[in-house]
Amino acid sequence: MTIKLEILKYRKENPLAYRVLFYVIFFSSCVTLAATAWQLYVNFKKDLKYIERRVSQIDEGYGRSLSLGVWHLDIKQIHTLLGGIKELPDIQYLEISDNKDTIVAFLGKAKNQGVLTREYPLAFLDSQGKSHVLGKFTIIASLSSIYKRLNESVFQILISQTIKTFLVSGFILLVIRHFITRHLSAIAQYMSLEKLGYLEKPIQLQRSTFSEKDELERVICAINRMRQDLIQYISERDQTEEKLNNAKQYIDAIINSMPSVLVGVCPKGRVTQWNHGAETLTGFPRTKALAHPINRMFDTLDLPLTEMFSAIKEKTFLKKSYVPVHREKTIIFYDINIYPLSFSGQEGAVIRMDDVTEQVKLEEMMIQNEKMHSVGVLAAGVAHEINNPTTGIINLSQIIMNDNSIESGEYDIAQRIEHEGERIARIVSSLLSFSRNVPQKKISVSIHEILEETLALTGTQLRKEGIKLSIEMAEDLPLVRVDLQQIQQVFLNIINNSQFALNMKFNTRDEKKMIQIQSSVIKPGGGSYLRTIFTDHGTGIPNDFLHKATDPFFTTKPPGVGTGLGLSISSNIIKNHQGFLEIESRENKYTKVIIDLPLRRKDIDGWALPEKGHGLYHGESHGI
Amino acid sequence: MKFNIATWIIHCILLGFLYLPCGDIASAQSNKNNPIKIVLNNWTSQIILSNIAGSLFEKQGYKVEYVLQDPYEQWGALYRGEVHVQVEVWEGTSAKLFSRMVRAGGIVDAGIHDAKTREEWWYPLYVEQLCPGLPDWQALKRCYALFVTKETYPLGQYLSGPWEKPDRARIRALEMNFKVVEMEDGEALNKKLFEAMKNQLPIVLFNWSPNWVEAKFDGKFVEFPAYEPDCESDPNWGQNPGLLYDCGNPKTGWLKKAAWSGMPDKWPCAFTTLKKINFSNKGISELVFMVDVEKKTVEQAATSWLKKNEKRWQSWITQGCTKP
Numbered sequence: 001m002t003i004k005l006e007i008l009k010y011r012k013e014n015p016l017a018y019r020v021l022f023y024v025i026f027f028s029s030c031v032t033l034a035a036t037a038w039q040l041y042v043n044f045k046k047d048l049k050y051i052e053r054r055v056s057q058i059d060e061g062y063g064r065s066l067s068l069g070v071w072h073l074d075i076k077q078i079h080t081l082l083g084g085i086k087e088l089p090d091i092q093y094l095e096i097s098d099n100k101d102t103i104v105a106f107l108g109k110a111k112n113q114g115v116l117t118r119e120y121p122l123a124f125l126d127s128q129g130k131s132h133v134l135g136k137f138t139i140i141a142s143l144s145s146i147y148k149r150l151n152e153s154v155f156q157i158l159i160s161q162t163i164k165t166f167l168v169s170g171f172i173l174l175v176i177r178h179f180i181t182r183h184l185s186a187i188a189q190y191m192s193l194e195k196l197g198y199l200e201k202p203i204q205l206q207r208s209t210f211s212e213k214d215e216l217e218r219v220i221c222a223i224n225r226m227r228q229d230l231i232q233y234i235s236e237r238d239q240t241e242e243k244l245n246n247a248k249q250y251i252d253a254i255i256n257s258m259p260s261v262l263v264g265v266c267p268k269g270r271v272t273q274w275n276h277g278a279e280t281l282t283g284f285p286r287t288k289a290l291a292h293p294i295n296r297m298f299d300t301l302d303l304p305l306t307e308m309f310s311a312i313k314e315k316t317f318l319k320k321s322y323v324p325v326h327r328e329k330t331i332i333f334y335d336i337n338i339y340p341l342s343f344s345g346q347e348g349a350v351i352r353m354d355d356v357t358e359q360v361k362l363e364e365m366m367i368q369n370e371k372m373h374s375v376g377v378l379a380a381g382v383a384h385e386i387n388n389p390t391t392g393i394i395n396l397s398q399i400i401m402n403d404n405s406i407e408s409g410e411y412d413i414a415q416r417i418e419h420e421g422e423r424i425a426r427i428v429s430s431l432l433s434f435s436r437n438v439p440q441k442k443i444s445v446s447i448h449e450i451l452e453e454t455l456a457l458t459g460t461q462l463r464k465e466g467i468k469l470s471i472e473m474a475e476d477l478p479l480v481r482v483d484l485q486q487i488q489q490v491f492l493n494i495i496n497n498s499q500f501a502l503n504m505k506f507n508t509r510d511e512k513k514m515i516q517i518q519s520s521v522i523k524p525g526g527g528s529y530l531r532t533i534f535t536d537h538g539t540g541i542p543n544d545f546l547h548k549a550t551d552p553f554f555t556t557k558p559p560g561v562g563t564g565l566g567l568s569i570s571s572n573i574i575k576n577h578q579g580f581l582e583i584e585s586r587e588n589k590y591t592k593v594i595i596d597l598p599l600r601r602k603d604i605d606g607w608a609l610p611e612k613g614h615g616l617y618h619g620e621s622h623g624i
Numbered sequence: 625m626k627f628n629i630a631t632w633i634i635h636c637i638l639l640g641f642l643y644l645p646c647g648d649i650a651s652a653q654s655n656k657n658n659p660i661k662i663v664l665n666n667w668t669s670q671i672i673l674s675n676i677a678g679s680l681f682e683k684q685g686y687k688v689e690y691v692l693q694d695p696y697e698q699w700g701a702l703y704r705g706e707v708h709v710q711v712e713v714w715e716g717t718s719a720k721l722f723s724r725m726v727r728a729g730g731i732v733d734a735g736i737h738d739a740k741t742r743e744e745w746w747y748p749l750y751v752e753q754l755c756p757g758l759p760d761w762q763a764l765k766r767c768y769a770l771f772v773t774k775e776t777y778p779l780g781q782y783l784s785g786p787w788e789k790p791d792r793a794r795i796r797a798l799e800m801n802f803k804v805v806e807m808e809d810g811e812a813l814n815k816k817l818f819e820a821m822k823n824q825l826p827i828v829l830f831n832w833s834p835n836w837v838e839a840k841f842d843g844k845f846v847e848f849p850a851y852e853p854d855c856e857s858d859p860n861w862g863q864n865p866g867l868l869y870d871c872g873n874p875k876t877g878w879l880k881k882a883a884w885s886g887m888p889d890k891w892p893c894a895f896t897t898l899k900k901i902n903f904s905n906k907g908i909s910e911l912v913f914m915v916d917v918e919k920k921t922v923e924q925a926a927t928s929w930l931k932k933n934e935k936r937w938q939s940w941i942t943q944g945c946t947k948p
Contacts, residue, residue, distance in 0.1 A: 071697070071699075071700035072700055073724055074724070124697075126694065126701075127694045127697060128692070132701070132704070132706070
């Protein structure tokens, strides 16, 4: 067991020497076996020849006497002769037969295997020289003595040859180890160091020096030359790598710093380049996107993928403008450009997607402004024409009321006419307000004051309808410079909308029948804003109508209840204050109106933002 | 010609009867064209008797071929049918092999001659005066010095022929100081005998009976311990308990004829004649004398014998076996 372990250990530590030893022993054993077999064969042939010669000598020596005995039928003499022959070594069986193959005499027991059989003619030569053929003399000699000698010698030869084989093998192994394998081990150890630090010193073998360079010396020289080349190569490679890394980082930085989505794809549509913009758009990090099919990366986005893949496959340039992509609650517009790519024998395509949402919004805003301007001109004209008859109707209805008692039917009708006339007058007034660019009377005022005055107008009605108010705003909020009347009108419009939505959803009192008002200071980018958020959990605005919420004359209220001008006027007022108005809503869930009013630097100086989680700071906002 | 079934059947039967003897005749004719090979050895009596037998076979229409064979090697050839007839089988020389071959079935015993055989050490009668106690072997053992020659010194000389005899074994077993000197053939042996007889020199040599020598010279066989088969197979037997052949050869050995076992079927007439051929010691000695002493040819001796003994050999030929 120990020997086996030692052999396994030796085999593991010295595989080359073990293989050499194995082949030497194997070849030597084969040669030994062949040599033994050849030696045995030669010995066998030699002994066989010896027996054959002796058998032949028997015929030569006894043939005449036996012939004489047969000639004279002297069986006694024949038996005497055969007895003498039988005494000779290896002779097993003797037989004299006549010409008719009748056995005349025999001695011994005949065997068929392991014997040498020879037949000699028996002829009597008479005194006149005439030969008389009498029969044949058969001699069977046993080869057992040969086999016995071979058996005795085979072990002797094998043992001696085996000892010789092992001695020679051991010697060869020692020689190989001394001259070759230990140096190979040293070279392997030198080369197998994990770090390249070993290259600092050239390899040197512990061996005698010879006048002529032998193979090992040449290998060592070659390794040392290679070492020098390698050191130089590594140095150059490190420099190149550093340059490449810098260049790559620089390019990556360029690509990633671009707001555009930049994606490289191979002809099979797998991602080869993935910048930060792509990560932001898809949510997939670069590491997960690379080498994956582009369709899998974009499948959550409503992109025109078929058209894009077709362009990639056909290596054609594609440009798609203002492609809307729905991301959660917003729509982002992209210009998509696909450029065929070919470099260094490789092909593919580059996809560039630019966010043009702001551009779209500006264009929409321009269109809206045009539209508003047209509506304003129209409204001013209509209001002017309607205002005078409306005044006449109201005046005449008051005359009728004055001429009739309060209980009379005429009075009642006149009162109704007056009421409807006043309603027309309000609509006309609103139209005029919408169309007229009334000069602002901006003053510095606190948000508390604006809200208090607004709630003074509507608070009673809110309480009457069971709508609670939740106001969260710090006491020391900076002042805003606004037209108080206009901002009050904005707040009033928003509270009226919330009031309507809550009443539509909750017929009776409810814990959720509440309007939350929050104010806080935000600093997105370089400027500072006072953000006020009105939140209700009423009926909300359907998603399809959300983007039309600030359009003039657009309303979700029943006919006769709303004019569709409240949010449109509010939006214009806030815009005229260089502020932003943003609406978030989910149908039957909530509506949130965010108003950001700019703060002047002098109003904000010395004012510290409250810590996150304290006060009303909510981060950046997106205005309209 | 009218044809009916009865006529057809009769023809078939007649043809059937005719066919069988024709087959035998054809076979016999074929065998007669194959020569009967008669063994010729290197001693005179055997050669003459072989010629007489061959002549008798020829008279019966057989072809005969004489094949010179070593006496020791002839048995294997006879057994395998390479030769077919041996007219002299001496007990002292060939009893063992002959009996083995007969038992094995390759050779058949073709009858016995009246002649009795002996093969043994022999000396001229005058030697008894030089070595008293002869023909006893122990006297010869003592007198070995009489027979010492330049070639055999210090041992006595015993002259033998080219035949396989256990003489050296006998000398060793009976501890006799003799050395065997082999002559090329019987003629060379006779020459040595004539020289010794002429000068009355002591000589002991291989001799046999029947032979012309007994008809021309006086002499005796040495009397060794009497032959017993155990002498040749049991070392404990006899004078020397440690060695075989401490005995002499059989004194009244048979003289037989042998044939290849296929001969009775292949050449039945010749085999019958062979079985009837019979010579006595005297008859064989006379024939050998004509050749060895009177220097007639073998053919002359045989022709002479056939002329003088026509009645006798006619009786050896079965009636109906004569050449037409």
